Amino acid sequence: MTRDMQSIDLLWLHFKKENSQIAKEKLIFHYLPYVNQTINRVKMSLPKNVVKEDLLSYGIFGLYDAMSKFDISRGFKFETYAFPRIKGAILDGLRAEDWLPLSIRQKEKSLVKVIGELEQTLGRTATDQEISEQLKMDSKELNNLLDKLSCTNLVSLDQLFNQEGEESISLLERLTDDPEREPENIIFCNEVKNVLTVAINKLPEKEKLVIALYYYEGLNLKEISKVLDLSESRISQLHTKAIFRLRGRLSRQKKALL
Structure with missing residues (x-):
C-alpha cells in the first residue's frame, strides 16, 4: 500500500x-x-x-x-x-x-401517449411514420421535437423504478452489483433486470444498440455516434424514442414490481 x-x-x-x-x-x-x-x-x-x-x-x-x-x-x-x-x-x-417550456412538456405527454396506444393496438413497434401521422406532424417536426426532448430523457428512464418515498436511485445504480445493497433490494433489482431485458429486446435494432451502449457499456452519445457511424443528433433522437417506448412498456408493469 x-x-x-x-x-x-x-x-x-x-x-x-x-x-x-x-x-x-x-x-x-x-x-x-x-x-x-x-x-x-x-x-x-x-x-x-x-x-x-x-x-x-x-x-x-x-x-x-x-x-x-x-x-x-x-x-x-x-x-x-x-x-x-x-x-x-x-x-x-x-x-x-426543468428548463423545458410548458408547450413542449405537453407535446412530450402526447408523444408518450401516442406511442403507447399505437404499440398496444398494433402489437408491435410503431414506425416513425405511424407516430408522425398520429401526432399530425411530418417527420421533420417529429425529429425537432425529439431533439428538444432529448436532454430530459437521460433522467426519465433513470427515475422510472424509484419507489414512493424512496431516495432517488438511478437506473444505473439499479443495474449495478452494489455490495452495499440489502437482500430485498437485490431481489427487486433482479426483477427490474428481467423486465428491462424483455422490454429492450423488443426495441428496433438501432434503438436497442443505443440503450445497450449507453446504459450497459457506459458510452456517451458522442462515443456511440462514432461506433454506429451516425450523427450525434441522430443518436440522441434514437435514444429519446427508445426511452419513450420503454417508459410506456415498463410503466404498465411498474405496479406489479413496486
Missing part, C-alpha cells in the same frame, strides 16, 4: 469514527477530480446551454451523500460505490430545474 493510500485510509477513519470536519474536507478535495470526470461524461449528453459549473454543486452533494453512507469496514472501492450516486445527484438537480 502506498503512502498516499494510507493517508486516504486514515482520513476515512477520522471522518467515520470522529466525524472530523477536516477529514471530510480533505476527502472531498481528494475525490473532486472524480466528480469532474463524472460531470464531463454527463455533460456530453446535455444541451450546450448547460454550464459545467452549474453541475458542480450537484456533484459535490452526491459525493458527500456517498461518503456519508459508505461503509469502510466492508473493504469495497469507494469510487465504484460513489459513481451512480454522484451521477444521480447531478441528474436530480437537472430534473428539478
Whole structure:
C-alpha cells in the first residue's frame, strides 16, 4: 500500500469514527477530480446551454451523500460505490430545474401517449411514420421535437423504478452489483433486470444498440455516434424514442414490481 493510500485510509477513519470536519474536507478535495470526470461524461449528453459549473454543486452533494453512507469496514472501492450516486445527484438537480417550456412538456405527454396506444393496438413497434401521422406532424417536426426532448430523457428512464418515498436511485445504480445493497433490494433489482431485458429486446435494432451502449457499456452519445457511424443528433433522437417506448412498456408493469 502506498503512502498516499494510507493517508486516504486514515482520513476515512477520522471522518467515520470522529466525524472530523477536516477529514471530510480533505476527502472531498481528494475525490473532486472524480466528480469532474463524472460531470464531463454527463455533460456530453446535455444541451450546450448547460454550464459545467452549474453541475458542480450537484456533484459535490452526491459525493458527500456517498461518503456519508459508505461503509469502510466492508473493504469495497469507494469510487465504484460513489459513481451512480454522484451521477444521480447531478441528474436530480437537472430534473428539478426543468428548463423545458410548458408547450413542449405537453407535446412530450402526447408523444408518450401516442406511442403507447399505437404499440398496444398494433402489437408491435410503431414506425416513425405511424407516430408522425398520429401526432399530425411530418417527420421533420417529429425529429425537432425529439431533439428538444432529448436532454430530459437521460433522467426519465433513470427515475422510472424509484419507489414512493424512496431516495432517488438511478437506473444505473439499479443495474449495478452494489455490495452495499440489502437482500430485498437485490431481489427487486433482479426483477427490474428481467423486465428491462424483455422490454429492450423488443426495441428496433438501432434503438436497442443505443440503450445497450449507453446504459450497459457506459458510452456517451458522442462515443456511440462514432461506433454506429451516425450523427450525434441522430443518436440522441434514437435514444429519446427508445426511452419513450420503454417508459410506456415498463410503466404498465411498474405496479406489479413496486
